[in-house]
Structures are given as structure tokens and as C-alpha cells.
Amino acid sequence: MITQLRVQNFKSWRDTGTMRLAPLTALFGTNSSGKTSLLQFLLLLKQSAEFTDRSSALYLGGDGRALVDLGTFQDIIHQRKLETCLEFALTWTLAQKLRIGGAAFDQSTFEAAWQMLEPPFAQLIVKQFTYHIGNMTFGMQRLPQQPTGEMVLPAGAGYRFETSGYALPQLPQGVPALSSSPVRFYGFPGDVYTRYQKIDFLNQLTLEIEKLFEQVFYLGPLREYPHRSYLWGGGALLRDVGKKGELAIQALVASSAQDVEAVLVPVAEHLKQMGLVYDFALRPIAPNRKDWEVWVRKDAQAPEVLITDIGFGVSQVLPVLVLCYYVPKGATLILEQPEIHLHPLAQASLADVLIEVVKKRRVQIILESHSEHLLTRLQRRIAEEVLPASQAALYFTRNEAGVSSLDALRLDEYGNISNWPENFFGDEMGERVAMVEAEMRRRQVAAGDAE
Numbered sequence: 001m002i003t004q005l006r007v008q009n010f011k012s013w014r015d016t017g018t019m020r021l022a023p024l025t026a027l028f029g030t031n032s033s034g035k036t037s038l039l040q041f042l043l044l045l046k047q048s049a050e051f052t053d054r055s056s057a058l059y060l061g062g063d064g065r066a067l068v069d070l071g072t073f074q075d076i077i078h079q080r081k082l083e084t085c086l087e088f089a090l091t092w093t094l095a096q097k098l099r100i101g102g103a104a105f106d107q108s109t110f111e112a113a114w115q116m117l118e119p120p121f122a123q124l125i126v127k128q129f130t131y132h133i134g135n136m137t138f139g140m141q142r143l144p145q146q147p148t149g150e151m152v153l154p155a156g157a158g159y160r161f162e163t164s165g166y167a168l169p170q171l172p173q174g175v176p177a178l179s180s181s182p183v184r185f186y187g188f189p190g191d192v193y194t195r196y197q198k199i200d201f202l203n204q205l206t207l208e209i210e211k212l213f214e215q216v217f218y219l220g221p222l223r224e225y226p227h228r229s230y231l232w233g234g235g236a237l238l239r240d241v242g243k244k245g246e247l248a249i250q251a252l253v254a255s256s257a258q259d260v261e262a263v264l265v266p267v268a269e270h271l272k273q274m275g276l277v278y279d280f281a282l283r284p285i286a287p288n289r290k291d292w293e294v295w296v297r298k299d300a301q302a303p304e305v306l307i308t309d310i311g312f313g314v315s316q317v318l319p320v321l322v323l324c325y326y327v328p329k330g331a332t333l334i335l336e337q338p339e340i341h342l343h344p345l346a347q348a349s350l351a352d353v354l355i356e357v358v359k360k361r362r363v364q365i366i367l368e369s370h371s372e373h374l375l376t377r378l379q380r381r382i383a384e385e386v387l388p389a390s391q392a393a394l395y396f397t398r399n400e401a402g403v404s405s406l407d408a409l410r411l412d413e414y415g416n417i418s419n420w421p422e423n424f425f426g427d428e429m430g431e432r433v434a435m436v437e438a439e440m441r442r443r444q445v446a447a448g449d450a451e
Contacts, residue, residue, distance in 0.1 A: 001233040001364045002212070002332060004109070006092035009078035011037045012404040018089075019406065022393035023209035023358045027368040028375065028424070029397030034404030035368040037217075038066045038397075039334050041088065043067045044368070046075075046213040053182050057126045058114055067218050067243055073116055075123050079402070085127055087113040095211050095330075098133065100263040105133050110209060112185050123446075126182045131205050136165035138202060140182050140189075142351070168196055170262070171424040181417050217327050218243055219319055226307045231291045242325065245319025251326050252282060253292055263325040266451040270321050271296075274342075276350040279304065304321050317350065324357040324365075344373045351377035355387050377417035389413045396421055 006174045012034045019038075025412045027035040028411075044058070047067050051059035058078070061069035070076050077084055090109035097104040107174065112129035130139030132436070143158040159179045181188040187206045193199065228251040237255065241248040244435040255263040270281040279297040281304075284290075294307040307315055320338045327333065327402045339347040339352075357363045369375070394409040410418045 001330070002092045002366075003107070004089070005042075006089045007038065007041050008087040009084050010086060010088075011076055011078065012402060013037060013297070014078055014403050016406050020393050020408070021364070021366065023362075023364050023391045024354060025364075025366045025393045025395075026375070026378070027366075027397060028370070028397050028409075028425075029368075029395075030399070032395040033399045034406075035395075035397040036336065039336060039366065039368060039405070042216065042334060043092075043218055044070060045088075046216045048185060049213040050183070050211055051094075054187070054357075055181065056223050057124050057182075062145050065137065067114050073114075077116075082116045083113045085113045087111070087212075090213050094208050096345045098201065098204055098208065100133060100136065103134065108205065108208060110131055110186065115186070120424075126185050129182060129186055130162075133205070134165070136163070138163045138166070138188075138205065140192075154224070157183055159189070160189060161188070161196075168199070200262065200370070208450060212332075213430045215328065215331045216334065217323060217331055219323055219336070219338070220244060220336045221340055223316050223319055223340075228306055229285060229291045231290055232292055241319045241323045245316075245323075248283070248319040248322040249292065249294060251322055256282065263322060265320070266325050270349075270353050271314065271318070273352075274317070274346040276311070276317070276346060278302070278312055290298055292434070297386070313341045313346065315357065317346070320350070321353065322362065324353060327363060329361050329363065332364040332366065335365065337369060338367055339369060339371040339374050347373040348377040350374060352381070358391065359387070379411075379417070381415075382411065382413070383415035389395050 001023065002021045004015055005021055007013055008015045016038070027038060029035045044060070047061065048056070048059040052385075053059075053366070056423060058071070058073075059066065060071060061067070062071070073086075074080050076083055077086055089109060090105065091109040094106050094108055096131050097106050098108070099105075109132040110129065111132070113127040114124060115127045117123050117125055125142065126140070128139060128141045130137050139162050140159050143160055161179050177197075181190050183206070186209050188202050191365055207354075217240045219241065222244045227249075230253070232250045232253045234254075234257070237258075238247050238251050241251050252267065264282065268277075271277045278299045279295075279298040281295045282292055283295060284292055287418075295304045296307055296310050297304050298310060302316060306316075317338070320335065323333060339350055342350065354365050355378070358365055363402050378387070378392060378394075382389050382392065389411050392411060394411055396407045396409055398405055398407070407421075408417065411421060412418070
């Protein structure tokens with residue numbers, strides 16, 4: 001689970017400061033305030049860690065395979081200043097304890113920085129990265145560019161392996177202290193391992209960060225329209241439901257073939273509890289066919305219809321529910337506007353689903369939302385001691401003069417937020433007062449006309 005995050009010089013964020021990420025973390029804020037950018041940064045790390053080109057410092061997308069397409073480095077660097085470094089720090093709990101010497105550690109912090117080289121080597125490179133384990137650090141640092149006649153160090157040269165708190169054997173005489181470029185943005189190059197002994201644990205460090213991002217799953221706000229039938233021919237389980245939820249039904253079919261209780265049953269139950277359907281069923285259109293249909297009933301007396309013939313909200317929340325129960329336990333979900341196209345009661349009920357998934361499946365959920373009803377239900381469950389306040393981290397983002405800032409909402413054990421921005425969800429009392437005043441003025445005018 002990711003426990004802390006700090007991002008500097010990414011899009012509208014000059015510096016987020018250190019964010020505490022809880023099992024359930026929610027970002028609220030006005031449009032274009034920067035909350036989606038924070039989710040995009042995590043997705044950028046994931047797709048860069050999984051990119052096939054191990055020499056690439058950062059994978060910004062653009063070829064149709066990426067989770068997020070961020071354009072060029074100039075598009076993502078704060079205020080488009082190419083001389084600025086993009087930096088971040090991330091702390092997470094390790095999938096398994098890491099042993100270094102005689103000590104064992106269950107948490108790691110990783111930080112890195114990227115920069116754009118000046119001409120003639122106008123290329124994005126890793127400036128430095130560092131792992132912090134206990135009181136030890138291990139990392140790579142690019143040396144300052146030194147002029148050599150009319151040339152400077154190219155992108156693939158001039159790195160030094162650095163460590164503190166851990167005794168390394170001395171390099172043999174005559175062996176230079178420079179190393180080749182890092183692997184992606186977090187991996188030590190091969191010559192580090194050939195130069196030093198007893199540092200095999202560095203492989204485990206890089207493996208742990210890869211495991212972390214393998215367990216990050218994403219669902220965007222623009223989900224695919226429902227179909228009248230879905231094709232699933234069997235085979236290995238899908239990785240996820242797709243960033244637009246386009247594989248949600250196939251994931252349901254595949255998981256049901258192994259264990260119908262694991263995903264299909266809780267999804268159907270939650271759709272009913274949210275008041276969206278009375279019955280939910282998956283069926284092949286005929287025996288031994290690969291075409292499947294989704295049938296629903298709105299209430300006990302209603303006829304069964306295809307999912308395309310019922311309210312749009314069902315198909316839009318379905319990928320959210322499927323993903324929550326389809327991903328492995330301990331995964332991290334990134335959700336954009338999970339409540340989209342749902343009526344207020346269903347939005348509130350969705351909060352209960354997220355709480356259940358966090359508690360029973362140990363899935364971390366990081367979301368951004370505009371839903372007052374989802375937030376209010378979270379506050380209520382904290383007051384009812386269903387969800388401890390320590391298990392939630394709520395933030396409000398704002399943007400002033402093109403620079404985003406982050407406010408941690410102060411949440412007490414009774415669900416109260418002491419620093420919620422005034423009128424963010426509208427001024428309900430003010431609206432009612434204005435409506436009454438307008439009514440009184442109109443009645444007075446009507447009474448005067450009658451006279």
C-alpha cells in the first residue's frame with residue numbers, strides 16, 4: 001500500500017508537500033484544480049515502470065497503449081519551464097520483508113528526479129534516484145555536465161552509484177567510479193552489480209517497486225456504453241476491466257467460471273442495495289456459444305431486459321463494482337469519479353461499497369470525486385465507527401494563478417470536517433433563503449396588482 005506521496009513541478013503542482021495516503025483516500029476540489037493530475041502522476045509512474053523500453057526514463061504515452069497520454073515533457077513540467085526538474089517521493093509497504101545484513105524492513109521510500117538535457121543532447125534523463133531503507137540509502141546520481149571541447153556528457157554516461165549507512169567494499173584499483181544509465185527510472189545498471197559484492201538486495205528493491213505498480217489498477221471517468229451482447233471465448237483471466245470499463249463483463253464471465261461467489265454475487269447484491277436493479281444475471285445466448293448477454297430487472301414486477309434497455313447509471317457503475325472485487329487482495333485502485341451518472345442515493349451507497357472493499361479485501365482506493373453524497377456517507381460511517389478516521393485521508397485541491405495547492409481536511413473520530421471550504425458543494429441554506437425571499441417579493445407584487 002502506498003502510504004505517502006510528494007510531487008514537485010508536475011503540471012499545475014509546484015509542490016504538493018507530503019501527502020498521507022490512507023486505505024481510502026479521496027480528493028475533492030473544483031474543476032481544473034489539479035486533483036486529476038495527482039492521479040495521472042501515479043499512472044505515469046505505473047506505465048513507465050511497465051514500458052517495454054528499459055532505457056526509457058519516462059513513458060508519457062501517445063501510442064495508444066498508455067493509461068494516460070501526457071504529451072511531451074514540456075506539457076507536464078510546471079509552467080512549461082524545461083530547465084526545471086520533475087521530482088517525486090513515494091513511500092509504500094513492501095510485499096515481503098526485505099533483509100539487508102541482519103535487519104529486516106517492511107517499508108521503503110523511493111525518490112527520483114528527471115531533467116531535460118540542454119542541446120546538443122536535448123533528451124529527458126533521470127537526474128537521480130534514491131531508495132531509503134531504515135537509515136540506509138542507495139541510489140544513482142548523474143554527474144554535472146562537464147564541457148569537453150565543444151561537447152558535453154551524452155545521456156548515457158556520467159552516473160555514480162551512491163550509498164550511505166551501508167559499508168561497501170572498496171573498488172579495485174583502476175576501476176572507474178562511473179556507471180551507465182539507470183534502468184527505466186528506478187533500476188541500477190548492470191555495472192553496479194559487477195563492481196560491488198554483496199549487494200544482491202538491490203535487485204529486491206527494484207523488484208518491490210515493480211510489484212507495487214503491478215498491483216495498481218485504474219478506471220477512468222469516461223466508461224464505455226453498454227452492449228447488447230459480449231464476446232468471451234474463455235482462456236486466462238483478464239488483467240483488469242480496462243481503463244474505460246470495456247472488459248467488465250468479460251471479467252465477470254471469466255471470474256464466474258472459477259468462483260461465482262467471488263465477483264458476480266457481491267456485484268449483483270450491491271447493484272440491488274443501491275436501488276439500481278432487482279435482479280442481475282449473465283447468460284450465454286445459447287449453449288456452447290461465446291456470446292453473453294446481461295439481463296436485469298428494475299423491480300420484482302418488471303420484465304427482464306438487456307442492460308442496454310435500462311438506466312445508463314447501471315452500466316457506468318458496473319465496472320467500478322467489478323474492479324473492486326476482481327483485483328487481487330492488497331491491490332491499489334485509482335478511480336476517477338466513480339459516482340458518475342448515479343442518483344444521490346446510489347452515490348451514498350457506493351461509499352459503503354468502497355468501505356467494504358477497503359476493510360474486507362484490504363484494497364487501497366484512491367479516488368477523485370465531486371459527490372457530496374459520497375462524502376457525507378463516509379463521514380456518517382466514521383461517526384458510526386464502521387470506518388476508523390485513521391483509515392481515511394480526505395483532501396481539497398484548489399488552483400490560484402495556475403498553481404495548485406492541497407489542503408488536508410481535518411477529520412475527527414465523529415466524522416466532522418473542521419476546515420471544509422465554505423460553499424464548495426453549494427450554499428443550500430442561502431439558496432433556500434433566496435427562494436423564500438423571491439417568493440415573498442412575487443406574492444407582494446401579485447397582491448398589489450390584485451388591489
